[in-house]
Amino acid sequence: MTAPPGLIEFDALSDARAVELLARCCSSTVWARRVAAGRPFRSADALYRTADEVLAALTESEVDAALAGHPRIGDRADNPSSAREQSAVASAGDDVRARLRAGNEAYEQKFGHVYLVCASGRSAHELLDVLHERLGNDAATERTILRSELAAINRIRLERLLDEIASGQLR
Missing domain, CATH: 1.10.3330.10 (Oxo-4-hydroxy-4-carboxy-5-ureidoimidazoline decarboxylase)
Structure with missing residues (x-):
């Protein structure tokens, strides 16, 4: 090979x-x-x-x-990889970006770390839906998902x- x-x-x-x-x-x-x-x-x-x-x-x-x-989903990316991966969020409307910001804050308060998701190829709406779904997880489940992401x-x-x-x- x-x-x-x-x-x-x-x-x-x-x-x-x-x-x-x-x-x-x-x-x-x-x-x-x-x-x-x-x-x-x-x-x-x-x-x-x-x-x-x-x-x-x-x-x-x-x-x-x-x-x-990893920057927050929807924040200005501080490295080329994150910018490329979150490109769909950069063009999202202000309302979606505001909802992402609020969701990120709720996530960080609950879990104590940034919401991490593989954003490549996903729309801002999809990332927001995943965020809301994951907010229902317990800490142990979320750490397992986080490692997978x-x-x-x-x-x-x-x-x-x-x-x-x-x-x-x-x-």
Whole structure:
């Protein structure tokens, strides 16, 4: 089996550079270091599987560190990945954005952390519906969902990372 474009180059990076690039995917430095330590990967699936396994093993405080890299849904994104992922929200009407802001505040008061959802390909209305649904969860259920959403976001970002490495777009 041949490695996908970008994977061989990713595996050849210095540890420091690999961790730096992985930290763009997930703000937990523990996650980034542990995923980088799993190199070399035989396939993209092996990379994604390792990323998921490392995420599943993170302590709650490390998951919180990962959350710190995600802006509220509907807020101005402070990084290109979040801006791209939340692009549908940026064009939503003021009423939907106001409802998202209010929902985000209610969520944070209830759970103590930002509402995290894989926003790629989802409309602002859909994200608002998911937010309202998740507000009905208990804390343990929500942490399980949050980890699943974080894994989905990490996967999308890892795919994009390999594409950017392959195309020489990285800075």
